[in-house]
Amino acid sequence: MKIVRKSPPLCVRFWLNAGVIVRIAVGKTFGQLAPNLWVLTAGLAGCLSLAGCLGPPNIRAEGNLPGSTKGIWSFKLNNYPQSLGQGPSQGSSLGRWSAWQTPPGWRGQLPTEPDSKGLLPSSWGDKRREYEEDSGSWIDRSERKIVQAYQKITGTAPNDHIARALFDEAQLLFEQGEFLDAAERFEQAAKRAADNLLREDAWFFAGESWFFADRYPRANRCYDKVLEGFEYTRHLDTIVRRKFLIARYWEQRGFDIPLLLSLQFHDATRPKFDTLGHAVKVYRSIRLHDPTGPLADDAVMATANVYFRKGRFADAAEGYEVIRKEYPKSEHCLDAHLLGLRATLASYQGPAYDGKPLEEARDITYQTLRLFGNELGQERDRLLEVDRQITEALAERDLALARFYEKKRRFGAARFYYRSVLEEYPMTQAAETARQRLAAIEGFPDRPPNYFAWLERILPDGRRR
Numbered sequence: 249m250k251i252v253r254k255s256p257p258l259c260v261r262f263w264l265n266a267g268v269i270v271r272i273a274v275g276k277t278f279g280q281l282a283p284n285l286w287v288l289t290a291g292l293a294g295c296l297s298l299a300g301c302l303g304p305p306n307i308r309a310e311g312n313l314p315g316s317t318k319g320i321w322s323f324k325l326n327n328y329p330q331s332l333g334q335g336p337s338q339g340s341s342l343g344r345w346s347a348w349q350t351p352p353g354w355r356g357q358l359p360t361e362p363d364s365k366g367l368l369p370s371s372w373g374d375k376r377r378e379y380e381e382d383s384g385s386w387i388d389r390s391e392r393k394i395v396q397a398y399q400k401i402t403g404t405a406p407n408d409h410i411a412r413a414l415f416d417e418a419q420l421l422f423e424q425g426e427f428l429d430a431a432e433r434f435e436q437a438a439k440r441a442a443d444n445l446l447r448e449d450a451w452f453f454a455g456e457s458w459f460f461a462d463r464y465p466r467a468n469r470c471y472d473k474v475l476e477g478f479e480y481t482r483h484l485d486t487i488v489r490r491k492f493l494i495a496r497y498w499e500q501r502g503f504d505i506p507l508l509l510s511l512q513f514h515d516a517t518r519p520k521f522d523t524l525g526h527a528v529k530v531y532r533s534i535r536l537h538d539p540t541g542p543l544a545d546d547a548v549m550a551t552a553n554v555y556f557r558k559g560r561f562a563d564a565a566e567g568y569e570v571i572r573k574e575y576p577k578s579e580h581c582l583d584a585h586l587l588g589l590r591a592t593l594a595s596y597q598g599p600a601y602d603g604k605p606l607e608e609a610r611d612i613t614y615q616t617l618r619l620f621g622n623e624l625g626q627e628r629d630r631l632l633e634v635d636r637q638i639t640e641a642l643a644e645r646d647l648a649l650a651r652f653y654e655k656k657r658r659f660g661a662a663r664f665y666y667r668s669v670l671e672e673y674p675m676t677q678a679a680e681t682a683r684q685r686l687a688a689i690e691g692f693p694d695r696p697p698n699y700f701a702w703l704e705r706i707l708p709d710g711r712r713r
Contacts, residue, residue, distance in 0.1 A: 495527045531551045646673075
């Protein structure tokens with residue numbers, strides 16, 4: 249059974265978009281309505297031009313790409329075997345459907361006969377469905393009625409009879425290796441399904457089909473549909489592994505491409521723009537939806553490494569800190585300490601700026617020596633040298649303050665900071681400089697002479713500053 253979805257009439261698209269824009273323009277008060285009239289006018293004017301737009305064509309890329317039927321791309325994952333991404337007909341603990349050799353059917357979990365409206369009972373029940381239809385503000389209800397009217401006119405209303413037929417057709421196409429056609433059918437089934445379980449499986453298998461058809465942006469979007477729409481999805485582990493593969497591939501392909509030159513339309517395996525930025529976004533999505541999973545620490549570490557290599561040391565230091573605090577048993581913990589120390593020191597801008605990075609760097613140094621003393625090897629001597637440099641930098645901060653007050657002829661404050669350097673950092677080069685400057689300003693008054701004392705005697709006490 250082959251079902252082709254026709255494009256809706258232009259007038260229906262116009263009123264559907266207009267209903268959504270009216271919701272944006274209407275405010276709670278009349279003061280909110282006037283500024284949004286420009287949004288309403290521009291949106292209504294753009295409905296006709298946007299109604300018939302079609303997305304860019306999918307161009308099949310050549311070459312060996314990760315997780316596809318055209319090649320095997322492997323790398324080491326935390327707590328997982330090295331090989332990942334085998335073909336659809338090959339069994340693997342991490343590839344395809346795990347123990348399944350074909351997409352599992354959902355029919356065993358639900359009644360096989362839909363009701364008179366063509367709907368299967370959802371996991372929430374009929375009362376839940378009726379409650380959702382009647383809930384919300386009048387704008388929400390009006391919007392739903394407009395959408396329902398549009399679906400009724402165009403013949404795209406939820407119908408589990410059609411969704412099940414599309415799902416079965418997509419499953420047969422998938423087993424035959426027709427991944428592109430299978431992905432289209434799975435997406436159509438997801439859009440027509442009213443049952444939550446059927447819709448969840450359809451979006452997931454649509455993502456799997458796009459993944460093995462080397463259409464990673466579309467696969468990632470389908471995976472996001474599952475993660476955002478079904479909080480406790482049973483496909484979480486598989487989706488996280490797929491998304492990590494996609495993010496790692498995009499990172500490797502897009503790292504050396506400047507942002508202004510990242511626009512492309514010839515490679516369907518990558519986003520149209522900013523491939524590296526999309527990779528970082530996928531890494532963050534992994535930690536957001538599976539923060540305690542086996543790949544959460546790998547995703548955080550990969551994000552921090554991207555920032556470190558790009559010179560965004562403050563962001564990199566924040567990522568390494570997450571590894572140290574939230575994943576103390578991770579295999580990346582030692583690297584997070586060493587790289588976090590370097591990133592924190594690189595974010596320090598000098599004695600005239602905030603000294604908090606120096607204090608954090610010293611804490612990281614002591615923590616690394618205490619936790620990994622026996623594993624450091626030659627890094628131990630480097631850490632001791634870094635600790636000496638941090639001490640010199642802290643002494644330079646007090647020395648810079650002393651020079652500032654000396655330049656302002658505030659010799660009392662200058663002496664205070666010079667003595668502070670001698671007491672707190674006696675073994676540094678800054679201490680020798682402070683000792684010389686103390687001898688040079690000896691005998692000078694603590695404050696500069698008051699050249700306006702005669703004016704203070706004239707002015708009343710209330711006007712003296």
